[in-house]
Amino acid sequence: MEGLGYFFNGILGFLDFTSLWDILWATLLGIVVGMLPGLTATLGVALLTTLTFGLPSDEAILILVCMYVGAIYGGSRSAILLNIPGTPANAATALDGNPLARQGEGGKAMGIATAGSVMGSFIGMIMLATIAPLLAEAALRFQSFEFFWLAVFGVVISGRLTALTDPLKGWIAGFLGLLVAMVGQEAIYSYPRFAYGDTNLAGGFGLLPVLVGLFGFAEVLSVMQQPLAAVIKTSADSVIPKVREVLQYWKTIIRSGVVGTLMGLIPGVGEDMGAWASYALARGASKEKEKYGKGSVEGLMAAEAGNNAAVPGAIIPVLTLAVPGSAPAAVLLAAMFIHGIRPGPLIMITNPSFVYEVTAMVFLASAAILLYGLLLTKPLLLVLRVPPSRLMPIILVLCTVGSFAIASRLFDVWVMLGFGVLGFILRMYGFPMAPLILGVVLGPILDSNLRRGLVLSEGSLVPFLTRPISLALWLGIVLTVLLGIPPVQRLLGRIFRRRSRDGTTGASS
Amino acid sequence: MHRADLIIGIVLTLFGAVVVRESLVMPRFASIGADPVTAPGLVPGLLGGIIGLLGLLMAVRATLGLRAAASAAPTEASAPEDADDGTEPRYVVESPHAGRNRLATMLVAGLIFAGLAVGRLPFWLATFLFVFVTVALLEFQRYGRGRAVWQRLAVALVIAGGTAWAVIYVFESIFLVRLP
Incomplete structure (x- = not known):
């Protein structure tokens, strides 16, 4: 009940002119960023972080949450109309959204996507308000041993789930990210690692320039290399969905919202997997499986509810463990630190209202996407007509300003460029970016907690392996790694096939 | 691979x-x-x-x-799939090197702009020059011979001028951000 009070206070606190104006423009900007292929939620939140760091903390975080929610929703427009996901999170949306648009029902598809996104966000929001306090309380029992394994677990599971066809590349990306975080002064002796006498390197690579490089410059280069999308034709049908059409899939909506939130909660996995997992489960449970991939309203709703529910889901570990659930959430975490907010297990003790304020922010951003979805869908589609060749140079200018603005160091601009080129090459050869970013965020946590843990245990590894939560985490890591090895997968597949065959034979005899 | x-x-x-x-x-x-x-x-x-x-x-x-x-023994090439089965994004037909040329343009111009010009030239000037040159080059690649030179240059000029003005105005005056 206390939480509900904080939540309503949070909403009331944002019902002034400045906050409402911020909600409207930031969500709209988020939708535009999400719509444009090549501009991701991560880049949008990163660039806005640099713009808003002079604002009061609650106003800045409100703007960033609105950008985040808006961008994940906005990506559905280009997925439906162009079959090109605006953000990676909308890839599953294209599977059924685009066939609907081809059948002349683009408006209906966008309306269904709006309804799915809003309801997914609401379910995620409720789970954020209920799970975050519980997780924060559980995390109070975490010591260095658990935080060390949590960092390793995050990188391993993120590497596995963001590179399903080749987990090895996901893990390499994750460990490279951890290594990137090792550059610069370490926490115990302030020894500048890999600095070679350079004061800039001694300061380490800033998270935001790295992010802007990997998700900005690298993306600009990728868009330039890709063929140009054909000009879209908008559809004439209504963008306001029928209530009956939406509510008949209530089970799918709730399932997708819950699954999306849970996928968001897993470190570094985020919205993409939120959408894919929801879509796969919805298809498995559907009575109209044959429609999937050909314009299924249920499939479209599952994908959009899943990815938008993952947004509050990804914020849960940010608030309670200071571990991001996705790449945009990693920027949000960095922004919170910049604004003097200290997320982590103590959040419910030091700043108990903050979790509910963030919940209220998600609620208001969802209300704004509903408003824009109903009123501004067709005018906003004009954005998709801007050719990338005219837009991308401007994006690079924004990336340059964004990477410079936080610390006023030209070195950060070079870092952005370097990581942009590196990210472009890695992506070209199938390395996912999310584990890399998660590694950069988790690197300091892994480093300080491993060494602190070893000091506490006087060099012994026993507490790392035997404490209950540590045990669960390292067993999870071993299991994730084993299940990612192709020979093990084949062996398990053979065993399960044989068992099911024996079972069938046994049942029939 | x-x-x-x-x-x-x-x-x-x-x-x-x-x-x-x-x-x-x-x-x-x-x-x-x-x-x-x-x-x-x-x-x-x-x-x-x-x-x-x-x-x-x-x-x-x-x-x-x-x-x-x-x-592995070379196998017969499988039958090509229907290119217009409705599942692929629709793209503009262009020359096979178009993507590579655009990439090279952006990469070189971007590295010169952010790596060399920023910090040496006033930011508005560096931005103006970078956006003008890049958009103009990309416009020439995009339209081939289909558009008059002055039209392409005018587009680049308007975008470059607008960006340089807007970046300075929005970042310095509204958000009070320091520019390079």
């Missing part, structure tokens, strides 16, 4: 080995009574070792893949 994976795997293995070596030569602060498990090189060394091993694994896997591909 196997060949690229092999090269990346070898590079990562060597990189991992260099990281391990560099981590081993980091000071251990034994003279001030530091616990060896707190040595600054411990975690980077472990990470370097893991990256090297994963790189080696990738190189071995790629080598096995290359061998398997070489020993």
